[in-house]
Amino acid sequence: MPEPVGFYTDTTVCIGCKACEVACHQWNALPARNGGQVPLSGQSYDNTTRFSDVDWRHVRFIEQFPEDRNGGRWLMMSDVCKHCVNAPCLEVCPTGSIVRTEFDTVYIQEPVCNGCRDCIAACPFGVIHISAEKHIAQKCTFCYDRLQVGLPPACAQACPTRSIQFGPIDELKQRAAERVAQLQAQGQTDAYLYGADDSILGGLNSFYLLLDRPEVYGLPSAVQARLPSRSVWPASLKAIGASLAVALGAFLSFGRRRDAVKATEGHTRSP
Amino acid sequence: MSPPSAPPSPTLNPYVADPGWHGYIVWYFFLGGIAAGAYVMAALADLFGTAADRRAVRPAYYLAFPLVNVCGILLILDLNRPERFWHMLIQSRTGWPMFKWWSPISVGSWGLTLFGGFSLASFLGVLAEDGRFGLRRFSDLAARLRTGWTGRLFALGGSLSAFFLGSYTGVLLGATNQPIWADTTWIGALFLASAASTGVAAMILADRLVGGEVDHRALESLERLDSYAIALELILLATLALSLGELGALAFGRWPGWLVPWVVVPFGLVLPLLLRRLPGRGAAVLAALFVLAGGFVLRYAFVYLPTAFYLVPGHHG
Structure with missing residues (x-):
């Protein structure tokens, strides 16, 4: 059995080159969005702007500058499917199309998906989208075809600064913890790991070293990213309570009339 | 660019994509609610009511089966690969049943199928009892099966499956990470109460449309029951x-959430309660129409509620 693998993305060394986006497009034969007719977003260097059916990697550009442009910083991050340990998409998928692979990654089996889109509603990161071409759910496959022949995912291989690192998940976590310690020792006290522990959906197999709060990067907090099944029993019990209330109303409404009819019939029959 | 704006609440997740459950789903929730609500009331009348009540609820059995078929068609049309609808019930690779008890859509697919079976049997039963489509020779059998222990057991099973259909849609919305849907666990209970009120309203309307054949006291029972369901809906x-806390004002203070306090509550719930107090058939018909319209707007508002909170505009699935 292969070891669980993952991505560790060190955003402090991301230079926003988008080689990961290009490699992902190239390896997975993903076409340009809207036939290449993509208007400029006006959002820094980010014209990808979001995940889509053909954009499985998205490099975010966050400019943190004061009004007078004196000082400030760039934050860049290459975002991707988190391949969650407790994946909401996999949990809700009613057809069994979404599975966990032998590498502990989350994978959509294309011939099984019927495009119900429950996975889209469940994903807290906005990762999954419907393919305009295939009409099924699409997201990062973690280059499952490459993993099967011992190759790293295309994005990690293309990353020139090793911002995206691929490997056994335990090894990556150890490496990331050392990097945080190094940064903090250098005075970068805001450095921390997002998704490396089990606080978000049992852990993210694609986790990040960040320098600001998750929402600055467009990422949900541990409270905002929830497992769909958490609400099923509480909601079901409340629905059962409402059902009992309706049944009680029907019993009182119909039953009272039945008693009245019986009483009337009895009265009519009595001598 | 400036950093993305902070979410309006610590729990609400605005970073999700839109699943695009829109037009077909609104109609499915609405029509499925009517089918479930009408069937529930009919089955409960079979269990607890008088012979006149049982006659009064017959329109429900005529309504439920056709409506549940429309529901099935709507759900299939909503799939991006409609020809693979059967993957909901059968594993496409092995041919074994596909069932995940922790996935509301999976359980719902089986629940809808089960309700389809109950509503088909009831539909055939009333056709036979009424001697339609050459089924008169089965009328005695149908009448016998509708009474006694077999009838009670069937009504119990049918009402349970209808209760499920009326509420699981709301449970399903909660089992996501979508804004507002995921922030409360009361949508299923609310949809159930709305299903009950719209189901009864549809029965009352059906009776009026065919000329008001129902015993007026039985109809009073139904109208009283509808008022009770509306009151329950208001409470829920x-x-x-x-239950939404600070999010409540946000959810119901902007489009399309404001439809709930400004349209559903005054016109779909309170006005029908007032109209019920007026004498005459016109008022009863008007009340039923308002209940039905309110039920539709309620489903519309809840289905579209998350779209008001996405941080990336046009972030469609």
């Missing part, structure tokens, strides 16, 4: 709003 709506 208030509870749901309170």
Whole structure:
């Protein structure tokens, strides 16, 4: 059995080159969005702007500058499917199309998906989208075809600064913890790991070293990213309570009339 | 660019994509609610009511089966690969049943199928009892099966499957990470109460449309029951709003959420309660129409509620 693998993305060394986006497009034969007719977003260097059916990697550009442009910083991050340990998409998928692979990654089996889109509603990161071409759910496959022949995912291989690192998940976590310690020792006290522990959906197999709060990067907090099944029993019990209330109303409404009819019939029959 | 704006609440997740459950789903929730609500009331009348009540609820059995078929078609059309609809019930690779008890859509697919079976049997039963489509020779059998222990057991099973259909859609919305849907666990209960009120309203309307054949006392029972369901719906709506805490004002203060306090509550719930107090058939018909319209707007508002909170505009699935 292969070891669980993952991505560790060190955003402090991301230079926003988008080689990961290009490699992902190239390896997975993903076409340009809207036939290449993509208007400029006006959002820094980010014209990808979001995940889509053909954009499985998205490099975010966050400019943190004061009004007078004196000082400030760039934050860049290459975002991707988190391949969650407790994946909401996999949990809700009613057809069994979404599975966990032998590498502990989350994978959509294309011939099984019927495009119900429950996975889209469940994903807290906005990762999954419907393919305009295939009409099924699409997201990062973690280059499952490459993993099967011992190759790293295309994005990690293309990353020139090793911002995206691929490997056994335990090894990556150890490496990331050392990097945080190094940064903090250098005075970068805001450095921390997002998704490396089990606080978000049992852990993210694609986790990040960040320098600001998750929402600055467009990422949900541990409270905002929830497992769909958490609400099923509480909601079901409340629905059962409402059902009992309706049944009680029907019993009182119909039953009272039945008693009245019986009483009337009895009265009519009595001598 | 400036950093993305902070979410309006610590729990609400605005970073999700839109699943695009829109037009077909609104109609499915609405028509499925009517089918479930009408069937529930008919089955409960079979269990607890008089012979006149049982006659009064017959329109429900005529309504439920055609409606549940429309529901099935709507759900299939909503799939991006409609020809693979059967993957909901059968594993496409092995041919074994596909069932995940922790996935509301999976359980719902089986629940809808089960309800389809109950509503088909009831539909055939009333056709036979009424001697339609050459089924008169089965009328005695149908009448016997509708009474006694077999009838009670069937009504119990049918009402349970209808209760499920009326509420699981709301449970399903909660089992996501979508804004507002995921922030309350009361939508299923609310949809159930709305299913009950719209189901009864549809029965009352059906009776009026075919000439008011129902015994007026039985109809009074139904109208009283509808008023009770509306009152329950009002209580559950208030509870749901309170359960959202600070998000309640946000959810119901902007489009399309404001449809709930400004359209559903005054016109779909309170006005029908007032109209019921007026004498005459016109008022009863008007009340039923308002209940049905309110039920539709309620489903519309809840289905579209998350779209008001996405941080990336046009972030469609």
